[in-house]
Amino acid sequence: MRFKFIRTMGITIAAMGLMVLSLPTFATAHDVAAEIEKIRLATERFNDVKVALAEGYIPAPPGECISAASEGLPPAWGGMGIHYINPALLKITATAPRVDGMSTHTDFMNPAILLYQPQADGSLALVGAENLVFMNAWHMAGHQAPPSFAGRIWDTMADNSSTTQDEAHVFEPHHDQHVYFKKMANPKDQLNPFSPNVSCEHYT
Secondary structure, three states: OOOOOOOOOOOOOEEOOEEHHHHOOOOHHHHHHHHHHHHHHHHHHHOOHHHHHHHOOEEEEEEEEEEHHHHOOOOHEEEEEEEOOOHHHHEEEEOOOOOEEEEOOOOOOOEEEEEEOOOOOOOOEEEEEEEEHHHHHHOOOOOOOOOEEEOOEEEOOOOOOOOOOOOOOEEEOOEEEEEEOOOOOOHHHHHHEOOOOOOOOOOO
């Protein structure tokens, strides 16, 4: 969720100029767009935030709207919006001093987190979905590398002890992946942590 990036998008590792290892990718941007559209349709009912609440989603603590600017990042990156988490899907085991859980949930047809953008009239608009796996639980399940989606390795979020900023946003270290629904010229950009199409302008 927040947000100095230890592992980021589209990584290519070059070893001493002798070998280049590229992460797997879908053959075309069309394939990525198709996967995103499946998720959008699967979560369409959550356009009404009351449905999300009825199905167990709640605002993630502290319930704020997250933008790149609020994280000290370039404002042009846009925002994430307000995260609504499903504690059951995340298998939350503790909320203090930090949120912890046993989630290894990676199914975007039933995402553990919904992303909402505040509107001028005070309502919320669904703008995306997210999944999160806690690093300890993920490793205990036998995984060595973070999960991936559409050829993109998920971001790794953990606090940097050299700063005072809560870069994991009161969560224990985790891997997460955002998926934004508004179409962009390159659909792969809809998988970045922030979207330029999401704003916290009307957040109060």
